[in-house]
Amino acid sequence: MKRIQGWGNSSIDYPVPDPARAYLEKVVGLPHKLPIISVADLIKKVPPSRLPVHPLITTDPEDRLRHARGQSLNDWVDMYDGLVDSFPDGVAYPETDDQVRDLIQYALNAGVNLIPYGGGSSVVGHLTPPHDGPPTLSVDLGKMSRLVDLNEDNFEATFQAGVNGPQLEAQLEKHGFILGHFPQSWEYSSLGGWIVTRSVGQQSYHYGRIEPLFASGHLETPSGPMDLPHIPKSAAGPDLRHLVLGSEARMGIVTQATMRIRRLPEEEHFYAAFFPDFETGATAVRKIAQSELALSMVRLSDAMETETTFQLSGEETLVNIAKKGLNLFGQGAERCMLIYGLTGSKAENRLADRQLSHIVRSHQGMMVKFYLGEAWMKKRFLTPYLRNTLWELGYALDTLETALPWDKLQDGRKAILHAISYALEAENEPVLVFSHISHVYTNGGSMYVTYLYRRAEDPQETLARWIKMKTAASQRITQMGGTISHQHGVGLDHKPFLHFEKGMAGMDIIRNTISTVDPNGIMNTGKLIDHD
Ligand SMILES: Cc1cc2nc3c(=O)[nH]c(=O)nc-3n(C[C@H](O)[C@H](O)[C@H](O)COP(=O)(O)OP(=O)(O)OC[C@H]3O[C@@H](n4cnc5c(N)ncnc54)[C@H](O)[C@@H]3O)c2cc1C
Secondary structure, X not given: OEOOOXXXXXXXXXXXXXXXXXXXXXXHOOOOOOOOOOHHHHHHOOOOOOOOOOXXXXXXXXXXXXXXOOXXXXXXXXXXXXXXXXOOOEEEOOOOHHHHHHHHHHHHHHOOEEEEEOOOOOXXXXXXXXXXXXXXXXXXXXXXXXEEEEEOOOOEEEEEOOOEHHHHHHHHHOOOEEOOOOOOOOOOOEHHHHHHHOOOXXXXXXXXXXXXXXEEEEEEEOOEEEEOOOOOOOOOOOOOHHHHOOOOOOOOEEEEEEEEOEEOOOEEEEEEEEEOOHHHHHHHHHHHHHOOOOXXXXXXXXXXXXXXXXXXXXXHHHHHHHHHHHHHOOOOOOOEEEEEEEEEOHHHHHHHHHHHHHHHHOOOOEEEOOOHHHHHHHHOOOHHHHHHHHHHHOEEEEEEEEEEEHHHHHXXXXXXXXXXXXXXXXXXXXXXXXEEEEEEEOOEEEEEEEEEEEOOOOHHHHHHHHHHHHHHHHHHHHHOOOOOOOOOOOOOOOHHHHHHHHHHHHHHHHHHHHHHHOOOOXXXXXXXXXXX
């Protein structure tokens, strides 16, 4: 069963090992023991529904609570501390395009705000119903998970857009194919959600981000059905797919998507390497990207993330042995870990590995071909469960991300980490903050930042601390010319910063496009962009 409070399946836990607790207490302080509101008490907060009756809609309070929030830090405070104060008035679980169309017509007739719900994994406030205004209907696409068509000639598969990661890959694997889109939320996040938030999978370096994978699709919009052209490539004017990508449900509901797929790879491996410091590691990673090595993933952690990964692994003895070994080879306290993936044929992988090893060694790096890479791979969808245990211990954890050109990435990283580290100086609250480069391009890379701090006794204060850090980091990102989001999207949390990237003309184009498709403003009102 999916958790109502926190991330993931309620049968899965990721305990914080004792040495890791001691480490966190040393770095950020002793956590407060805080109560957690019960789900029963949360359900009591759900008000009566304002929706007219419809056969596809349930107004069950637990269903409405389950669809009230996503996974933003804000959402967590709401759900764990009981601050949640806006709920969808009902939830519908359509199974066909016709039913989606019917729900849109119902919303138009009754003046209802619609919020499509994929996996509920949004981390930027995409799913929060407005506090006032018309009633809200959550349209959960979880029952739309079928493989509609597999075209082996074209290497394309059409899915209903509510399909989640495991369901999608299981259906393709039976036929020897793979999409290869693996965001860390893969267990729950959905194809439709990936498309409208421009998601990026961990192995995007090989498989591509969602943009190139999305070949075509079908939407139900308030102005009627919309089929995207289905052509391998077109020079006939602007590409309509790019209006849908990143539209965050403002233009309608994606009901089907045709995706470019590949044959399953012959083999796949994940390995590690170490560099003596972040600057050297980042230079090597840039060289790797610009040499266009055939890797599937590159992820360079900074020294603090490397150390924290060691501490949270629960493998104290192994870590101590590893550190001694690394020290002997010149990888001391500032060591940074690179995890890389090889996905393809044996021959391609062997060649890429040899080329990478050459770059690593010429940047004072050291290859580690056992345990670490495979351990990272095995735990990659489990790691987010740590956020639950940390929260219950008394620590709040959030992440943010950007992309910057190579010539700004190192300074940008320092500035962002500095902004977060000192945002709670007035409260004398230390923050554990670390980062990694995880998606690389020939002209730049993405920077993913994790920050951990103590929850306050007053949940409003926990929120206030988060707002300070998030705002300080977002300001620094936009000052540096970085994007406010490389992969999570805009939602509510990043909305105030969108105009820095798009400019005023760009904002008008987005606004006018939404208004053309949705003149009555019934689709996910208030997210992505304001209308005044
Ligand atoms: C633990 C964790 C790890 C994550 N890791 C990554 C990562 O590695 N890479 C990454 O890119 N993101 C990541 N994210 C963010 C999140 O998973 C992505 O934004 C994802 O694409 C959201 O998909 P979803 O199906 O869960 O959408 P939801 O959260 O359900 O919805 C997000 C938005 O999409 C809209 N929407 C959903 N389905 C449709 C549809 N069919 N038609 C129209 N609108 C729709 C919703 O209305 C909402 O506005 C992570 C989140 C978590 C919690």
